[in-house]
Amino acid sequence: MTSETGIGASVKRKEDARFITGAGHYTDDINQPGQLYAVFVRSMYPRAEIRSIDVSSALAMEGVMAAYTGADLAADGIGDLPCGWMVKSKDGSDMIQPPHPPVAVSVVNYVGEPYAMVVAETLQAARDGAEAVTADFNEIPAVVDLASAHGADQIHEAVPGNQCYDWELGDREATDAAFASADHVTSLDIVNNRLIPNAMEPRAAVGMYEAATGNYTLYTTSQNPHLARLVLAAFVNVAAESKLRVIAPDVGGGFGSKIFVYAEETAVIWAAGKLARAIKWRADRSESFLADAHGRDHRTRAELALNADGTFVGLRVKTVANMGAYLSLFASSVPTYLYGTLLAGQYRTPAIYVEVQSVFTNTAPVDAYRGAGRPEATYVVERLVETAARELGKDPADIRRLNFIQPEDFPYETPVALTYDTGDYDASLKKAIELIGYDDFAERKASSEANGKKRGIGFSCYIEACGLAPSQVAISLGAGVGLFESAEVRVDVTGSVSVMTGCHSHGQGHETTFAQIVSDKLGIPFENVDVVHGDTGRSDYGLGTYGSRSLVVGGSAIVKATDKVIAKSRKIAAHMLESTEENVDFEEGTFSVTDSNQSITFPEVAFSAYVPGNYPLDELEPGLSEKAFYDPENFTYPAGAHICEVEVDPETGKVEIVNFVAVDDFGEIINPMIVAGQVHGGLAQGIGQALLEHGIYDESGQLVTGSYMDYTMPRADDMPNFVVDTTVTPCTHNPLGAKGCGEAGAIGSTAAVMNALTDALGVVDVPMPATPETVWRAMEGE
Amino acid sequence: MEDYARVVDRFVGFGGRTLEQSGQYRILAARAVVWDALNDADVLAACIEGCESVTKLSDHRFDANITAKLGPVKTKFKATIEVSDRNPPESYSLEVSVKGGMQGFGKGRAEVELAEDQNATLLSYRVEGNVGGKLAQMGSRLITAAGRKMADGFFSRFSERWADTI
Amino acid sequence: MEISLTVNGTEHTTDVPDNSLLVEIIRERLNLTGTHVGCDTSQCGACTIHMNGRSVKSCTVLAGQADGADITTIEGIGTVDALHPMQEAFRENHALQCGFCTPGMIMSAIDLVEKGKPLDERSVREGLEGNLCRCTGYHNIVKAVLDAQDKM
Incomplete structure (x- = not known):
């Protein structure tokens, strides 16, 4: 039973029945x-x-x-x-x-x-x-241009120079010293383009108030x-x-927005x-463009210091990040703790120093958008690494391998405040290289050239910190809330189960994944487990879904609550079987006395808990419902290797992605089908950033990409088929061994595309998005 | 690195300004006649496409009601036109401010010069302006093109009034 | 104005303001909320339905234009117990995540298959160009449509 619907199975989603029949209940349907x-x-x-x-x-x-x-x-x-x-x-x-x-x-x-x-x-x-x-x-007159916003006309009375903060991380002196003695320095000026999230459902709200009770309800x-x-x-x-x-x-x-x-x-x-x-209020799409929090929008000067053999010795990064006109809920953390801390990437770079100035402009607030800080960090590191390889005449895979943190180095403390628990970066890179056929790339390039096309290949070996977050670490770094998660596993009289979670599913498939975990652990049919989310009236508390945290933190809370249910059930079963807890085994939904043929099923135990005739009431309360709060010990560190191959038409500048391989290490996986879907969606957003999407304000401060006529959303015919695969090093500090998969696609892919494109064109950089016109101009040397 | 202004310029269109347009017409009428027409509310109304009314409040101020289809947006606009740098019969500047309610707004400046050319008049104009709100948000390139067309349409119609004279 | 239209096999006669859109009638009068509104410029395709057997974006149709028409919405093509092959293929291939674009995507895909067989990957991608999805990267949607065409 559990093998088809348990942990590790590509179970079809519970939520689909309502969505494919038009029976979903979105806020505007209420x-x-x-x-x-x-x-x-x-x-x-x-x-x-x-x-x-x-x-x-x-x-x-x-x-x-x-x-x-x-x-x-x-x-x-x-x-x-x-x-x-x-x-x-x-x-x-x-x-x-x-x-x-x-x-x-x-x-x-x-x-x-x-x-x-x-x-x-x-x-x-x-x-x-x-x-x-x-x-x-x-x-x-408005302050619009990010480059000159610091020091421009002051927007807010309280904010001199429009500067929200000037933050730093890492050892400046050690980094400067590393640069002073390095054989080679690679430098890049990088613009990470502003994106507009564009979840397909526009934001909406229905507010209600009952005067007699003073109760408010907000959908x-x-x-x-x-x-x-x-x-x-x-x-x-x-x-x-x-x-x-x-x-x-x-x-x-949602994607953050x-x-x-x-x-x-x-x-x-x-x-x-x-x-x-x-x-009731529902946003028009044009309101979504104007007033949803936007994403990214960094300008960065980045330098990588290397020895002649390609060993990284130092990394220095200076970034100006756009906050927009006001600070949105988590805006300040995105270009700092979700960005600067990730600049070590997958590498043993010994000295890193990053400075980030966040500034206000007269534009919509900027906050977390899928990946939130980590795509920006990956873009900086992976564009630099690829450029350094080219400058030193090294193979881009070799230079990465030379600098990878090795499996035996874990736990690995980076110079930018994180401790990676586990990983095997070369395993993912190796698999990705095989899947894309790197060894035959030269032949494919030659055949493209014979057809008048330019072909390029680009790598991106990303890391992310997910599973937000150990509360005490987050709070010590300035977070205003804890970042644990809660769960309740409520067993009904007849043995069916409701699982309450504080995470929220808006596409991720929690109703399926979480049910798989509980049904697997309790040995009951998948159909008998219902997941309840998204209602403060029904689940105790929760911090929600973002930062690839739901399975890692919310799922771990569910495991913890389920374990409590099993522990209590074992006591009840021991009483019913006239044995002791130590002598009662639990497997596939059945409690049995060790070395005997006496057994009792989980639903029978549940029934007894609610109809406590034969029940140890002197030791145990009746009922079978358990709650748990789970606070992670550390972040999780999904990592992987993305390789992109592009073909460029020199006549038009049009870029076609002809091959895209993503090999990710998400630790243990509950539902491979859902995980692959998460990767596909992330890849489309990362590729969209590289080639299509750009939120643009004109110089007076008007948003000129404020509709689907001007903001280029990825469409079906802009995207390739993806090749996705995984490697596994289980997370060492949560009960599922899981690392989170929601953002990886958007984090790794952008740099892979731009590395491939610059390889095809033989140029150092092309601004994103690399539209046909931009590419054509880059080829013309403009 | 490309600077931001260049990226915006490329996106917004040629030239960098949201709307920039100039042109010259040879009008078959004496300069004084042309000048008077440029200050006549009825003539102006006849030359503005979609114009429902022009009211001359003073030598320096006209109000107009216009219905225009700009790109995807068809809407009623209220325009106020302030005349400055008035130097009869050679030149004036117009500060045009257009309000389209929730659809947005436009602002522009037109400089018009009249030069005598034998018994005709050379009219030169230069217009620059920009739009805001929904007009900028929804297909600003279309709107820029429509704005150019409107500006040129005005002077072209104005000149054609004398096409058969002299 | 009074209009009559058949929606999912049931005839409705209703008095509507002249400027109402078909999608508003479907969602607000008939309470068929499976048809979604995702934009205001007829670009996203979330409101796609079938009108007289062809897929149309119901935000581009005035209610008056639908007078006398035969309309099918997502609620009219199958039920949980008897899914349309396209609905089945979307579920089997994990071609949906948040589900918001899904009804419009399914309605477009059915029309595409019905008029465009045989389809290959490229023609499915081109045929679905008018429907935006932000979750799936389209990979599994394309797979689902190709899968469904064999069963339709």
Whole structure:
């Protein structure tokens, strides 16, 4: 039974039945009796002082119930949207967090920032009402260009030079010394392009309030409903945590952008209380472009010092990171603790020093997007390594092998604050090289050339730190919350099981993967296990899903709770079998007395727990439901080798990915089918960054890639078939041996594509995205 | 490394500014006649595509209501035109501000010069401007092209008023 | 205006505002929320349905244009117990993750197979160009469509 549905099996997903029949319940599918509709009025100006806002004509319109401005929220005690991670500058000072009212009060600082909300009986009436809101703005020239933002005209009164912080990590002196004595230095100036996440489901919220009880319920498109509840209760002051239930029902993709607490759900739940009516809001796609947190957007100067034989001796990195106009919930941590700490990559580079200046600009806030900091770090390291290999005339695989941390080096302490637990980097590289047929590449290149095409190959050996995170480490580094996970395994009278988790599935397939774990461990049918997630009213607590943490942290909590269920069941079984705990074995759902033929099944034990006739009530409480909190000891370190082969048409500059191989080490795998799917999706996003996607503001601060007509989303015919495979070194410190797989595709692939492209063209760098025009210009030497 | 401005320029179109356009027309009328027409609300209204009305509030200020299809967005705009650097009958500058409600806004400056050319007049213009809000967000390249077409359409129609005269 | 249309075999007559879109009628009047709205420029394809046997993006059709039409939505092609071969292939090949693009993707894919057989990888990729998916990288969707065409 368990072999087909247990740990390691590619079980078809439980959640699919509802999605393929159109029976999913996304937030916009949820309607409440008497519900009103909210529309936000958004700034068209990148930066302006609000002289006045007039909502009177809106209020006079038919169907309009209310029109609120930021001043109304402020007057009612609604607080600012906080940033949950305190980063300190080199000099020990705290980062500067400018005020971030959910609805703008006196200034607007990016196009799309909301400054009023209209609530009406119908969506159309709310739209008409929003159109009728007038405001008098005093436009101020915007700060847009990241390169010159530091020192440009000051955006926030509290933030001199627009600098949020100036952070460093590593040993500067040792690194400088390594550079001084190195035989060779490879330098690159790197731009990591701004991306717009674009989960296919636009953000939405339905807020409800019951005056008689004072209870609020918020349906929202969130990756972490408990965290949303905490922020809305503790920081924004909407209601006490106990009075606020946050439900994230089916959520149509997140990729980071739905981690954060935004203005819209805040204003919606607040207004629902004011009007004592349900209120619905759903973003138009153009609002998603303007007001979802964007990703990436770094400018970096990176240098790698090597000995003549190719041994890395030092790495020096200086990055300017764009925060946008305000600090989003985890924005500060992304270019620091999720970036600088990963710069060792898979290598034994002995001295590393990184400085990061984060600056404000009059653009949408920037925060975590799939990979969050780790794709940027991988891009820096892997572009440098490949470039160094070319400059020294080394094979790109050989130079990596020469510098890999070796299996016997683990646990390995990097110069940038992490301790890698395990890995075998060469195993993945070796497999990837075989799968792509590296030895025959020269022949393929020659045949492309015979057809007038340029062919190139590029490597990327990435590492990531996942499974956020050991709470005490995170908190000591500035995190405002613990990063453990909770689980409850509730066994019903008849032996079916509900598993409550604080993680949230918005595509990852937790309902399947987590059920596999529990059914495997309890030896009960997969169909008898239901996974419940996304509802603060149903699961105790949780920190949600991001940073490839769900299986590693949430799954481990489930294992822990399941083990508690088994331990208690064993006691009950021992009593029922008139034996002792030590003499009772549990295997495939059956408790049996060692060396006897006496046995009892798990459902029989469960029944006895709830109908405790023959039951040790003097020692054990009745019932069979256990909770666990799991706090990881360390991050996990998935790693792998991605190799990309491209063909470029020199006439048009069009880049075609002709071969893509990803070999990843995710530790132990529960469902290989789901894992491969996660990799495919990540690869498409990483390749999208390299070749297609770019969020662009014009020099005045207008977003000019604000629709699917201008922002190039990867489409089916832009993507190749992928070859994905895995190697396994089990994680040493969690009960599943798992490392996490959600982001790897997006972390490793971008550098592999750009390494392949620069190899094909014989140039040092091409800016991303490498559109046909950009590539054509690179070939022309522009 | 490519600087940001260059990337933006390439994306936004030629020249770097969101909208930049210039042109010259030879008009078969005397300069004084052309000058008067340039200051006549009815003439202006007739030359602006989709114009519903132009109201002359003073020598320095016109208001206009325009319905225009710019790229994918068809919307009503309210335009205010402020005349500056008025130097009759040789030149003036127009500061144009266009508001399209939730659809966005446009701002531009047009410099117009009239030179005598025998018994005709040479009209030269230079327009630069940019758009914001939804107009910039949704297909700004289309909108830039539409803006160019509008600017040139205006002066072309204006010149054609005298195509058969003299 | 009053319109009559047949949706998933049931005839409906309803009074709708002149400017309403077919997708709004499907989602809000008929409560068939499997048809999704993912953009406002008719690019994403999440709202794809069949109208008189051909796939259309229901956000590009005015309700009035659908007067008299025969409409099929994702809810009308199969049930959990009797799935359409395309639905089955999507599940078997793990061609969906968050599920938001899935109804539109399935409706497009069915039309593609019905009019385009035999399809190969390239023609499936080109045929699904009007439907965006952010989760799967399209790899398994392409596999599913090729798999389904043998069973349709």
